[in-house]
Amino acid sequence: MEVKVRYAPSPTGLQHIGGVRTALFNYFFAKSQGGKFILRVEDTDQERYSDESLQDLYDTLEWLNIKWDEGPVVGGPNGPYIQSERFDLYQKYAKQLVEDGHAYYCYCSSERLDEVRKQQQESKSSYQGYDRHCRNLSPEEIAEKEKEGIKPVIRLKVPTEGKTTFHDVLMGDITRKNKDISPDPILLKSDGFPTYHLANVIDDHLMGITHIMRAQEWIPSGPLHILLYKAFGWEPPVYCHLPMVMGKDGKKLSKRHGSTSVRDFREKGYLPEALMNYVTLVGWSFDSEREFFSQEELEKLFDITKISKSPGIFDYKKLDWFNGQYIRMMSDEDLGKALLPYLQKAGYVDGEFIGDKKAKFEELVVAVKPRLKVLSDIVGLAYFLFTTPEVAPAEMFVAKKMDLKSSYEALVKDYEIIKSNLDNGKSFEDAEADITQMAKDIGVKVNGVFTPLRVALTSTTVSLPMSDTYNLLGKEESYRRIEAALKMLEKEVQ
RNA sequence: GGUCCCUUCGUCUAACGGUUAGGACGAAAGAUUCUCAGUCUUUAAAUAGGGGUUCGAUUCCCCUAGGGACUACCA
Structure with missing residues (x-):
């Protein structure tokens, strides 16, 4: 039988790392089994739905290069794939359940429900949930409620005796006493509109889903879904509950842990390949050695039995490391293309680099490549080049074991050496060698004579190597900055 | 509170009864070096605790402890 899985998010917010991990596991499992991956939009919550969220879902999957075999936009034999467009279907099946005696109409107001809940909490009752008030309404009572114009909900008649078991690929059998199952859920x-419970069971069945891979937070409602399958007389699919993705404190990953939406990561300059690779490794591993995988490899290698049971903490630092690795694997040309939008957004450039500027940009890309963790790091690294920073405060020119005066003198010598080398047709690299020698001659750490130069050229204490900086800036601008720094320091020294 | 699930270095994990318990991130140290990175080398770091089963338990069973999820006319 062909494997068919689905990713069924609800468009009520931006795509979350945890959600995407679920999508990835489903997708890779389907591909590895030669099966189908279906996308279904669960937009049955009218209150929380937003168009932006739906668009974000599509954008995210496109960015990650995850294509669905059936679903919105592409269609398929079991559509529509947007639940709000299947409205009538749920009505029909819900009513059938009522007719068959598996469900009933409930006319309780939300005020009454709130009151019941409040009392249960205050009395610390061991029984939590709906009190089944409408479970055994007489036809007369129902007729009266209908006359009052109350719009009822439909609740499932959960058995009060016995127990229900479902099998999970990872967890084994999970059993719950029926009396502990949510009492008569809506x-x-x-x-x-249907609730998740109803809609997912109907759709999964109608769409021929063979395996349900979803987060472990759904485990408690597993038995409930089995009850629903039984009520319909349908065969339940295979379940596989995925370990949750947690934040550093061991709680469900949320915004207070840092970025959680894929859009955030994308904007900061994480590469889709890196994010995919890392996210797949939270809760799954191939073997004891290998951890770099391309999408194509994962589509072949993914193995459902290697998913771990315990929740995994999302490690932002390891993601950074992965991203740096992937950046270093890019060609200079591709990296340049990826970096350009960040320079544009920062207002450093408008349009593309052409001619001389293109050549300079390529130099910048090469210099910056080993230093990037995320693409947006380019902004800080290239600040010195695309803006004209103010001359830094005097203290910044002073390296360890140096003082203001010696730093000033060092910069004077630096400048003399640079000028004399360049005037004699030598390169900046030659000047660097001479500066290093000069430091030794005067018995100062090499760092002590380069720091003033660095701060003069970039107004920061951390920068690209001096030769890159000089070459990028060009002779004229470099001289101008050094002279401005000297002028300022000269005053300070007096 | 109730129900269910989970438990190997700080983190992600490997070892499907027999290993000096392996790798990676992070951390620390060193090398390279003009800063920062990067690269290379090295080090520290774990089987939650207690009982069993077994010739032998990280691995199987039980108990305890800890953590998490769920407990909505949200998914």
């Missing part, structure tokens, strides 16, 4: 809301 299947169809009063606005006529």
Whole structure:
């Protein structure tokens, strides 16, 4: 039988790392089995739905290069794939459940429900949940409620005796006493939309889903879904509950841990390949050695039995490392293309680099490549080049074991050496060698004579190597900055 | 509170009864070096605790402890 899995997010927010991890596992499992990956939009929550979220879902999957075999936009034999477009279907099945005696109409107001809940909490009752008030309403009572114009919900009649078991590929059998299952959960809301429980069971069945891979937070409602399959007389699919993705404190990953939306990561300059590779490794591993995988490899190698059971903490630092590795694997040309939008956004450039500027940009890319963790790091690294920073405060020119006076004198000598080398047709690299020698001659650490130069040229204490900096800036601008620094320091020294 | 799930270095994980418990990130140290990176080398770092089963337990079973999830007309 062909494997068919689905990713079924609800468009109520930006795509989250945890959600995307679920999508990836489903996708890789389907591909590795020669099966199909279906996308289904669960937009049954009218309150929280947003168009932006739906668009973000599409953008995210496109960015990650995850294509669905059936779903919105592409269509398929079991459509529509957007639940709000399947509205009538849920009505039909919910009513059938009522007719068959597996479900019932409930007319309780949300005020009454709130009150019941409040009392249960205050009395610390061991029983939590709906009190099944409407479970055994007489036809007369129902008729009366209908006359009052109350829009009912439909609730599932959960058995109060016995127990329900479902099998999970990773966890084994999970059993729950029926009395512990959520008491008569709502299947169809009063606005006529289904809840997750109803919609997912109907759609998974109708769409021929063979394996459900979803986060472990769904485990408690597993038995409930089995009850639903039984009520419909359908065969449940295979379950595989995925370990959750947590933040550093061991709690469900959320915004207070840092970025959680894929869009955030994308904007900061994480590469889709790196994010995909790392995210796949949270809760899954191939063997004891290998951890770099391309998408194509994962599509072949992914093995559902190697998914771990315990939750994994999302390690931002390891993601950074992966991203740096992937950046270093890029060609200079591709990296340049990827970097350009960040320079544009920073207002450093408008349009493309052409002619001389293109050559300079290529130099910049090469210099910056080993230093980038995320693409947006280019902004800080190239600041000195695309803006004219103010001359730095005097203290910044002073390296360890140096003082203001000796730093000033060092810069004077630096400048003399640079000028004399360049005037004699030598390169800046030659000048660097002479500066190094000069430091030795005067018995100062090499760092002590380069720091004033660095700060003069970049106004920062951390920068690209001096030869790159000089070459990028050009002779004229470099001289101008050195002279400006000298002028300022001269005053300070007096 | 109730129910269910989980438990190997700080983190992600490997070892499907027999290993000096392996790798990676991070950390620390060193080398390279004009700063920062990068690269290379090295070091520290774990089987939650207690009982069993077994010739032998990280691995199987039980208990305890800790953590997490769920407990909505949200998914």
